[in-house]
Amino acid sequence: MAVGSVLAAGCSGDSSGPATAPTVTPTSETPLDEDGPVEDEPVFGEGDQSTSGPGDEVGLSPTGMRFGVHEDFDRLVIDFEGEGEPTWTAEYTDTPTEVGSGDTFDVTGESVLEVTITGAALPTEEEAVDWSGAAGIIPQSSGVIEQATRGALFEGNQQLFIGVSSAEDFRVFALEDPTRLVVDVFHP
Template identity: 35%
Template sequence: METQGAFSTEEVRIPPQGGELVIQDVRAGTHDGFDRVVFEFSGSGKPGFIAGYSPEPRQQASGNEVEVPGQAYLELMIQGTPMGQMSEREDLVGIGPVRVSPDGGLVGAGNVAGVVHGGVFEADTQYFIGVDSARPFNVYALENPTRVVVDFQR
């Protein structure tokens, strides 16, 4: 398995193209040279996203503090996910930790300590990915099915 593009610690911004997307799954895995978190969607359009490290995880709109495992926190805003288009899976739409391990646990994979859902506001879904340190990352979208992929350099 390969990653796409270059790793960096700089903020990434990609605008959405349409977007009526519904979260279907979140998963994490460890690969040769990188750890990966995947957000899979159904629906139409291409997601936009903003990704960058946050020194203090705070929920969008409310500003409430968000508890995230790990020592560094990558904030990922996935755009094109309207509130009216919610998943039927309760574990994917509630505020808080997302179950990403194969056994349904809360842990991530490799250097990924966990993923926390911050909520949806104005069609932007907020996630925090906790890692052991501010590692270089790469974020990109894939199709068939629609996915936003975050790779962390090991």
């Protein structure tokens, strides 16, 4: 069992300058046994973008994220409430920037993988569910992920920033029952 830290408070881009990481609270981590068609999923590298197909625009609510270390990769899983399939874009960015405010976002790591979940339910929408998980995770024992943090939810786009020790290959795919989005970042 790995031991890590979870960011307990939310991040906001309301202040000038880079947004800062909230206070860290210790927590335990367990490997994630998310079954799925992993072998069939495409792998992307630095300079590539992973994009899902068109979604149902049903307004799934991202509610939290979990982290696990596997033999060949680190895995981040984003949990959802609601009906439908999540849609996303994912790519490495030189400057993590929050949508809406335009503020840069401080993320631990040499490179940052930005994942944007599109078509997310807004808190004011009927049947929307609030994010109830930690605002971020700082693993103390991982292969490559140094920090994963929730960015802005703006006009139906939920940002996540994943700080990594180096820009390694990654894959992103959705799973059902329950609905979740999986981000694997391969070890060097």
